[in-house]
Amino acid sequence: MRATKKKPTIPGLLTLMTCIAQAGAQSATTAALTEPATNAVAELPPMFVTATRSEQDPFTLPYSVSEVSTVDLEHQMPRTMPEALREQPSIMLQKTGHGQSSPYLRGFTGFRTLMLIDGIRLNNSTYRDGPNQYWSTIDVYSLDRLEVVRGPSSVLYGSDAVGGTVNAISKGRRDYGQGFDWNGSALYRFSSAEDSHTTRPELSAQYDEKLGIHVGGSFKSFGELRGGSDVGRQPMTGYDEYDFDAKAEYFLAPNSRLVYGHQTVRMEDAWRTHSTIYGVLWEGTTRGSDLRRAFDQDRDLDYLQYHVEALEGFVEEVHFSLSRHYQGEAEDRVRSTGWREYQTVDVDTLGVSLQLESPSPVGRWVYGAEYYRDWVDSSYRAYDADGNLAAVRVQGPVADDATYDLVGVFVEDQLPLANERLMLTFGGRYNFAQVDANKIRDPSTGDTFSLEESWDEIIGSGRALFNVDTEQHLAIFGGASQGFRAPNLSDLTRWDADWGLEIPSPDVQPETFLSLEAGARVQYERFQAEAVYFHTLFDDMIVRVPTGEMSGSIPIVTKENSGEGYVHGVELSGSVKVHRDWTLWANYTWMRGELDREDLGGVTITEPVSRLMPATVNSGIRWRHPKGRVWTEFSATFAEEQDRLAANDKLDTQRIPVGGTPSYGVCHLRVGWNPSSSASVIAAVENLTNEDYRIHGSGVNEPGRNFVLSARVQF
Numbered sequence: 001m002r003a004t005k006k007k008p009t010i011p012g013l014l015t016l017m018t019c020i021a022q023a024g025a026q027s028a029t030t031a032a033l034t035e036p037a038t039n040a041v042a043e044l045p046p047m048f049v050t051a052t053r054s055e056q057d058p059f060t061l062p063y064s065v066s067e068v069s070t071v072d073l074e075h076q077m078p079r080t081m082p083e084a085l086r087e088q089p090s091i092m093l094q095k096t097g098h099g100q101s102s103p104y105l106r107g108f109t110g111f112r113t114l115m116l117i118d119g120i121r122l123n124n125s126t127y128r129d130g131p132n133q134y135w136s137t138i139d140v141y142s143l144d145r146l147e148v149v150r151g152p153s154s155v156l157y158g159s160d161a162v163g164g165t166v167n168a169i170s171k172g173r174r175d176y177g178q179g180f181d182w183n184g185s186a187l188y189r190f191s192s193a194e195d196s197h198t199t200r201p202e203l204s205a206q207y208d209e210k211l212g213i214h215v216g217g218s219f220k221s222f223g224e225l226r227g228g229s230d231v232g233r234q235p236m237t238g239y240d241e242y243d244f245d246a247k248a249e250y251f252l253a254p255n256s257r258l259v260y261g262h263q264t265v266r267m268e269d270a271w272r273t274h275s276t277i278y279g280v281l282w283e284g285t286t287r288g289s290d291l292r293r294a295f296d297q298d299r300d301l302d303y304l305q306y307h308v309e310a311l312e313g314f315v316e317e318v319h320f321s322l323s324r325h326y327q328g329e330a331e332d333r334v335r336s337t338g339w340r341e342y343q344t345v346d347v348d349t350l351g352v353s354l355q356l357e358s359p360s361p362v363g364r365w366v367y368g369a370e371y372y373r374d375w376v377d378s379s380y381r382a383y384d385a386d387g388n389l390a391a392v393r394v395q396g397p398v399a400d401d402a403t404y405d406l407v408g409v410f411v412e413d414q415l416p417l418a419n420e421r422l423m424l425t426f427g428g429r430y431n432f433a434q435v436d437a438n439k440i441r442d443p444s445t446g447d448t449f450s451l452e453e454s455w456d457e458i459i460g461s462g463r464a465l466f467n468v469d470t471e472q473h474l475a476i477f478g479g480a481s482q483g484f485r486a487p488n489l490s491d492l493t494r495w496d497a498d499w500g501l502e503i504p505s506p507d508v509q510p511e512t513f514l515s516l517e518a519g520a521r522v523q524y525e526r527f528q529a530e531a532v533y534f535h536t537l538f539d540d541m542i543v544r545v546p547t548g549e550m551s552g553s554i555p556i557v558t559k560e561n562s563g564e565g566y567v568h569g570v571e572l573s574g575s576v577k578v579h580r581d582w583t584l585w586a587n588y589t590w591m592r593g594e595l596d597r598e599d600l601g602g603v604t605i606t607e608p609v610s611r612l613m614p615a616t617v618n619s620g621i622r623w624r625h626p627k628g629r630v631w632t633e634f635s636a637t638f639a640e641e642q643d644r645l646a647a648n649d650k651l652d653t654q655r656i657p658v659g660g661t662p663s664y665g666v667c668h669l670r671v672g673w674n675p676s677s678s679a680s681v682i683a684a685v686e687n688l689t690n691e692d693y694r695i696h697g698s699g700v701n702e703p704g705r706n707f708v709l710s711a712r713v714q715f
Contacts, residue, residue: 099270102131108163125404152483173212193706195223228692256308274699338385363415399437433486483513529574567593586619664693
């Protein structure tokens, strides 16, 4: 029998907090408007690139966007890049392990969200549909800012950009002048809840307004994480990380430049403890039986970009990018029997993109093409309890000796009407994806087979923004955007055992999405606010289904295009400057979603979308000294209980307590001091009440009472 769908209602418990959010703040975007810059950074009016691939004022964008600014990154002192997003609307930071965080954007994660680094895809064809660890391989201390676009942006960025897109903008040389000049800085961060130590030196130099160079390295040692008053230390949660980054910019002319960028990340021995005997027992969760389950992550990025602006003629701007991206992972897993499995995935990605911009009588056109090719090697070997080689498979977690191609051709037009008070934005994209996998294990015979398949799709987007008044104080916006995701190697060829043995599914087809969005934003000198409603429909979603067969005691699952449903929600955010030196901010998120899928007997079941973000409020009050030497902020997060569970959520008792994840409320206090123009100190007490809590779907609890200290010296 088909379940009856209930009409969504906003939880009454949070209604009062919603009112606060409406008078509160869009925490990341507006913080930069009300917070003075540090002495080392000149604050500029916020401009946004990611939503339209063209630099624009966020107020004029027909999308729901926000920014984590340079000042936000310094004041929040996030441990990892995903944690820099923790106060953003509609983002939930699931953490399978202490070194592995997978943000959910508007209900989606894994390969249904897109991560960019300076406009270059982090995503590759081996990413899983569930939570994964890859966003944590971006060093947060190498970043200048983060731009967040909520909802599908597949027209501009292609496959995976369904729940949202985040673009990490890396640091570079800021100041240029005549002759040669250089400067540097040193950062130290300490956190008591994990006994962690982070150090980062940076050097920056320029020559004659022609050449700028910025180099930095981060060295991180994380001890075992301590939870709240009852959980205490969580064993085997520590790990080490080493990062290096460099950027060089050479100005061929005042309006054109070449940019070379490099990033190296090495993460060592980051455990997923929930499936091991070291898992935390909390509120009825269970622990696994593995004796060890640790990951090493390597990532190297090199790119060369050419940017030229203010050209005369039909083409006004040209942006070209050539990149090589390597991502490697190695899992070392010891089962309860002593059977040791070692599997690796290595992906080399070549990326090429060209973007052009042209003004015309019928709007401003942004158009271009991009191409990405993955070369994938994947291996598996196992040893018995005596250390003897016991098994070698023809593939690891995904097909071995495989390539995957993504091609996209896109165009978008921004057409101003009604004296530029109305802006219409129309776009389209042709997508082509192709897989060529040579070594896949046949689940029936164990033999090797190959797969060659391709898909293509044309998708579109139409949006509008209307300035209600000529002063740009009030704007309403909305529209519809299609999303597209081609099956990747993880969908087609995955062979991996977690709480089920997943076998290859070579017949799955692309997923399609349609997101409808409507919102309004207000902007005054002392007050900013935004309210958005979104509704994302999906069809032919690729979901895991049981085959009815078993591998020992483990059920065998495969994938098929049988998911249909929706996710919808409300986002409210804002800030108000109640006094010259005092600012209140808040944001509120509420969402619901349902998925129709077929069970083993072919009967359609309607259930909640898995691991959906509970209703959540982030809020705070910030004070700064008139001269900017001292500032302080008190902030709080309240999350409702999440007891709307899918069938897989109920089975995942190592991460989700029986009956759902309990509600929680935590508060933090931060204080900053700039004793001189070349030094700054920030101290914080996080989780003041030492509460034990867990973000929904996570495998570890969040830190208990945590004393954080950071100091930066510039020279």
